[in-house]
Amino acid sequence: MAWIVLLASGVLEAVWATALDKSEGFSRPLPSAVFVLGLVLSMTGLSYALRTVPVGTGYAVWVGIGAALTAAYAMVLGGENVNPLKVALLAGLVACVAGLKLVH
Incomplete structure (x- = not known):
């Protein structure tokens, strides 16, 4: 259950x-609220898993899952540039995260 x-x-x-990016310095209420709720839930879950x-x-x-998904989202929907090396490095990050589960 902890891994899930x-x-x-x-x-x-x-x-x-x-x-946090979409909140534009906490000047937009909805993204700011999503940030706070997401942060609290994420930290609570991390605390439980630990x-x-x-x-x-x-x-x-x-952090690996969060970084890979944030970067992928930014490339797909956020207008961040996509190149084969960036995709390969993110795939490597995901592979390393999966490897940590396998050796646990």
């Missing part, structure tokens, strides 16, 4: 990171 919560928390990290998963592994998985 950790994965969901990583997804929520991407949500709050994207909402009761079972070692902190180094848990944090690396959480």
Whole structure:
């Protein structure tokens, strides 16, 4: 169960990171509220998962998922440039995160 919560928390990290960008310095109420809610839920889930998963592994998985999803979102919908090297590096990040689960 801890791993499922950790994965969901990583997804929520991407949500709050994207909402932070969309909030334009907290000047837009809806993205600002999504940021706060996403942050609280993400941190709560990470805290729960770290009761079972070692902190180094848990944090690396959480931030890796969040970083990869945030970057992918920015490339697909946010107008960030896409190139093969960037995609390959993100795929490598995801592979490393999956590897951490396998060695746990």
